Amino acid sequence: MKYIIAIIQPHKLDEVMTALEKAEVPLVTVSNVLGRGRQKGVTEIYRGTKEAGSLLKKVKLEIAVNEDFLDRAIDAVTKSARTGEVGDGKIFVFDLHDVMRIRTGERGSSAIG
Amino acid sequence: MKYIIAIIQPHKLDEVMTALEKAEVPLVTVSNVLGRGRQKGVTEIYRGTKEAGSLLKKVKLEIAVNEDFLDRAIDAVTKSARTGEVGDGKIFVFDLHDVMRIRTGERGSSAIG
């Protein structure tokens, strides 16, 4: 089993969510993050004090999948999240040791979906 | 060493925290997330526009443990977070390569607690 962490542009979230649903990996956990990447931050000014804000708002997706769904999940995210501009984000993939569904106590691969 | 990520219902947080304390795995990091799972979202309406909100508020727990505490941590979460209804959440378990306590510089298994 694999665990995907994807950092994307906030305004792409809805498209990515739809793409994931179409790719049959609908289950996902979403959260707000700030990212410093290659994309330039926007300077902020408060009463004359300039601050080179380097952190930009991003959205983080976490998706646990069985191996055979990995590629289509990555694919779905990449295609739907891409604008071609710097700042589009990254996908990180981890080995997932175990999963459990709290409601039923089910474990492993079948608990993932 | 293992790293547990648990997604639970927000109103269960206090019970889970207490259960973890009792299970002697008190150290935990908590954050807000939104989840799309099997649980149905609640439709929102703004000036007549219906929006099938698919994301529900969840809470994410992260717990780093030594192997021999893994089962009791999982157990504590499962029992205290379970309502039996769809949406109770999932537990994901990862291998943890290394840990370090920033204050002391301690590393590995002893730094976890």
Added chain:
Amino acid sequence: MKYIIAIIQPHKLDEVMTALEKAEVPLVTVSNVLGRGRQKGVTEIYRGTKEAGSLLKKVKLEIAVNEDFLDRAIDAVTKSARTGEVGDGKIFVFDLHDVMRIRTGERGSSAIG
């Protein structure tokens, strides 16, 4: 490749960010978390009801690096985040299976930076 999760004190964020930049591991994802650790929480009082708040505000950093940058990243965080007081936080290190840059589709080690 490795994936670092660091939990630090919120007011140390700027120093850590600067340190990471100096250590040539500038790319990082940041988020708010609450932590229960060895540090004592602050009691809150609402209309006479005391609540032993055990959760304290922390900041979470996530940094994906190639192996040869791992030590200097850990070093940068540890040194800049340390105050010597309880509550300074922890660093967790994971194996990273794969990385992908959404913008280009690049994969693996070269996509990390």
Added chain:
Amino acid sequence: MNTGDTAWVLVSTALVFAMTIPGLAFFYGGLVRRKNVLSILMQCFIIMCVISLQWVLFGYSLSFGPDTGQGIIGGLKWAGLNYVGGQPNADYAATIPHSVFMIFQCMFAVITPALMIGAFAERMKFSAFLVFTILWATLVYDPLAHWVWGTGGWMRNLGGLDFAGGIVVHASSGVSALVLCLLLGKRVGYQKTPFRPHNLPFTVLGGALLWFGWFGFNAGSALAANDLAANAFVTTHIATAAAGLTWALIEWQQHGKPTILGTVTGAVAGLVAITPACGFVNPMNAIFIGIIVAFICYLAVAVIKAKLGYDDALDAFGVHGVGGIWGTIAVGLFAEKAVNSAGANGLFFGGAQLWPQLIMAVVAPLFAGVMTFIIYKLVDALMCARVKEKDETIGLDLTQQSEAAYTVIE
């Protein structure tokens, strides 16, 4: 007719309006959990709509219309604002248009049921709340307003004094709130998980606007821009300041820290207590009324409630019920004819005003409590007053209104 008086009462009307929305709405809204804040705002807002209509259609007539004979209720002669026009009605206010008096009183009729929201917050079904509110306004508020303020009202004839609504507004709604929260039961998880206020700045905003609007509520009740209004304005301000400070000091002594929530709560308690008294007592005694109410309400809110374990979620009873009754009794102690010749002398000034005050302070709450019980039972039987547990867990905003107060992403 006097333009200065008219200007003052018009402004006061707007000020009392602002007490309910945004004042009370934000005071209460900040105190609930994030998932229920809109339900509070909605309840306050819809009360403004629905009770205003009830008032002009028949509520005003029931309350202030010509008495039907026994001092119990006004008739329907003034329903639909019949006879309520630009000419003054000397029985109530000789120097301002009758319709100005009517709309000023409208804002009182609106805020009174809104105060009860604090008791049943976070668990009452919207439809049940709406029906309950309309019935309560008609069957509890309108008669009480008539008894105390209407020409021919029996408490008024008895000599009972209630300058701006200690009995009519606060004691009545506060006691009803207690009955309601006992009948509705506790919120899921009450006393197990902590229910922290989700946005205390909102509560402070609301509290400050309450204080601001209360100048209209109390000093506007003089119905003229004269020395009586001035006295009411000053006593209101000072009693409130004293109560807010006292509450902070009590907390400091009890827990080692004064809190802003405590200070604001104390201020509101002070406003409540001075309400019936503001036009009858002098400013120095107003300080005592304020100090004492802080002690009493602190006891009610932080000690007694916790002991008895009822879930008066935002302390509608502990602040408005308890404070309103204390203020009503305080009139019987501190009132002076020197302040208001149309008033009376209280115990400390050699008068016997305490008795009518005590009668009001006992009968009105009793009446309100019993009626609330009956109305609640009726509503509950008809449509089940409480939301389903699952809906309560998800939150009233999403389940009762299909809205979320704040976006999470972006």
Added chain:
Amino acid sequence: MNTGDTAWVLVSTALVFAMTIPGLAFFYGGLVRRKNVLSILMQCFIIMCVISLQWVLFGYSLSFGPDTGQGIIGGLKWAGLNYVGGQPNADYAATIPHSVFMIFQCMFAVITPALMIGAFAERMKFSAFLVFTILWATLVYDPLAHWVWGTGGWMRNLGGLDFAGGIVVHASSGVSALVLCLLLGKRVGYQKTPFRPHNLPFTVLGGALLWFGWFGFNAGSALAANDLAANAFVTTHIATAAAGLTWALIEWQQHGKPTILGTVTGAVAGLVAITPACGFVNPMNAIFIGIIVAFICYLAVAVIKAKLGYDDALDAFGVHGVGGIWGTIAVGLFAEKAVNSAGANGLFFGGAQLWPQLIMAVVAPLFAGVMTFIIYKLVDALMCARVKEKDETIGLDLTQQSEAAYTVIE
């Protein structure tokens, strides 16, 4: 001069001030996405600054200054507040200082262009917005105010009635808003991704303050603290209550849930509709005006807009344009000389007031729409009215103002 009248109009001026900031600013600010809230607040705030200056420098003179002959525009005789001092000007208000009338009207001149912000929210460049606003105030608002309210204005001479600005303020800005949003185009992602209000409590706060301030807007337009002000106050309150409740009930029937956003929107629609009528109709007919506007605006906002697909982001047209036109026509139906002897009788009272009302309701929007088109084209040619797509995605707060509304960390 009368101190009571002066006090009332001074207070009303402050109340109308509060309608724009913080009222409208928060009403709109809560509805946009988190990344654009400051741009809304900024636009409202800078309009207050810039139009107030425009007004005292020449706007007031253009609007209310001595007519230049054809009833089209006032001259520049009163520019820089020449002749506008402490003495009353009996043509407009005989009992208050002329400068009080001027500053009261100033707040109307400010809020009118601010209403349009709702249409072009989240995508207009700040510089273009600023230039557009100044031109629009000068070329659309000032003439219209003169036509309807200025001595010698042709619509006024025609017998058109607009008590507090149904045509001058709401219809004009609402229709211009529609033209603007059609010209500017839709926001990126409109109807693809959901645009949820980022902070509904802010919207409720703003809505409540609008209602509060509107008492000054409408009842202040009597320019005296008399029975006419009283009537305007009462009708304003009641029509609003009726409209708010009606909208909630429509939603309840349509979607099974009443929402707070709907209720507040309904209330604002009610305020808009009663604006031209409040000094001419009686309270019971105000209820009808309120109920009807809820239906019409609901249709405009929730049905027609969705069908036609234009992006009137916060429904400036749907509420102000549609509501203002309905209110103007309603005067022609419900006005009574019994309420205001300086008024007229509408259709239902055997009068012929409907015709001048219809003429106003057709000509003024047409004029505003055409002028808006011309001004927009000019501004767009000069400086490109819309922000770059990339900036729109990042948000106007950061890209137009280099600020973020809320911190994320700590």
Added chain:
Amino acid sequence: MNTGDTAWVLVSTALVFAMTIPGLAFFYGGLVRRKNVLSILMQCFIIMCVISLQWVLFGYSLSFGPDTGQGIIGGLKWAGLNYVGGQPNADYAATIPHSVFMIFQCMFAVITPALMIGAFAERMKFSAFLVFTILWATLVYDPLAHWVWGTGGWMRNLGGLDFAGGIVVHASSGVSALVLCLLLGKRVGYQKTPFRPHNLPFTVLGGALLWFGWFGFNAGSALAANDLAANAFVTTHIATAAAGLTWALIEWQQHGKPTILGTVTGAVAGLVAITPACGFVNPMNAIFIGIIVAFICYLAVAVIKAKLGYDDALDAFGVHGVGGIWGTIAVGLFAEKAVNSAGANGLFFGGAQLWPQLIMAVVAPLFAGVMTFIIYKLVDALMCARVKEKDETIGLDLTQQSEAAYTVIE
């Protein structure tokens, strides 16, 4: 007595109340970091409580009570509101109850120390703040109010003019604020890590309410609803609009972007500067006063402060101190007898009013600064004025008040 005047001053009192809470509280509260917002709200709220009590008990008597002989201080004859009742006091205001004048002035006494919160924000211990405030109000504000406004006060006798408090309120508190922040030292991390405003909409809300309430502050200071009030109202509005716009334009020119924080700050600076002048200058000169204050305060806040490196956290000195002194001098330049016959002619109108103004502008700040130094040293010795570094890091909300402003989970 005059009901219109009384109505106006009562309303103005409520408006000035709203300047401190919620106005200033939210203006400042939005600017600090999330962990300190409640400490600001608490300080503003408790000042309202504690200084109101100080005022009625003895502060008013010290300030406005019969002079003890040298023009330095009022006696204790009016302590506890003795002799302060419903009858007018012709020395101060002949047409309104004396108690109305007293409570109007109470709100000035409250807001003045509250302004200083901006300087010591985020690091002062609550207990020390409380003791400091009471001493400062008694030893700095009360004497100064007496000098400038009390019958027999020496600055008043000298012919110094301060219509609504440029010296008494703004210069005094602003300069004291500077002394305070120098003595307290910088916040931990100042100029190392960025301190972003945690909630700019709150700041805009507060700023708008300040402007709103300031109409009562300035125009209410006419103590009557007459043409003088009208002039003060108009000049206040216009100077503020000019200053807000000017600040935005300066930023636009300097950084390429106008910000809402800058615009609001400019508006507040405009309000400060016009305060002493509003009843003496004409509207066109008010525009100049507003434009100039924006330049001066921008310099103080964005350039000089950064250079000198003192930590006036929210610019209490930069805006109120600098702006108040400029306004006081501006009276000496722009005042006209044509505007206010009880006033004087400034330099530009051939008068010699500049000298008394300069004396006030030098002596009052000096006095305030020295006294602040002494009081601070006393308080610091007694109870250590600053919180522990660890507490500052965690935040004042949790460590001084055991409360959190917002919940994080749910």
